[in-house]
Amino acid sequence: MEERKGVTTFRGNPLTLVGPEIKAGDKAPAFSCLDAELKPVCLGDFKGKTILIASVPSLDTKVCSVETIRFNKEVERFSADRFAALTISMDLPFAQDRFCATEGIKNLTVASDHRDAAFGKAYGTLIRELRLLSRAVFVIDGAGKVLYVEYVKENTTEPDYASALAVVNKTVGAKAA
Secondary structure, X not given: OOEEEEEEEEOOEEEEEEOOOOOOOOEOOOOEEEOOOOOEXXXXXXXXXXXXXXXXXXXXXXXXXXXXXXXXXXXXXXXXXXXXXXXXXXXXXXXXXXXXXXXXXXXXXXEEOOOOOHHHHHHOOEEOOOOEEOOEEEEEOOOOEEEEEEEOOEOOOOOOXXXXXXXXXXXXXXXXX
């Protein structure tokens, strides 16, 4: 499996990402993670919808928590019949479910990649040294084409929300008032 060294850092320390670098224009790779009930969550579940996928190291960290809460709030303005949002981490599904209940996460799906690291390997976000996912954001259209990619250089910083959300807005538009 391909490895990319020094693409991302944690507190300034270079890390190795396992898997390919995904680029805008690529076909989105298939993956399967688990939801809170240990049921599969797959890319195919969102066929026909634009999807924003946020890859985060752990919901138990401040930046990941802030990011997930912010995306939950921001994506509320998009119609669920044309759009979905997904946050993926290596946290256990039970911990993710507890986080969502505590923080009122209702506008996005949270999924765990802990079992197989299938998402991390397919999207090039698996950190070899930590067996966590690196911080990244992907926007994929309803036909499975990648429209936007951001691999966040330093994992302790937040992503560029505005750029990712602008692509979503351009693709699906906001809900009618």
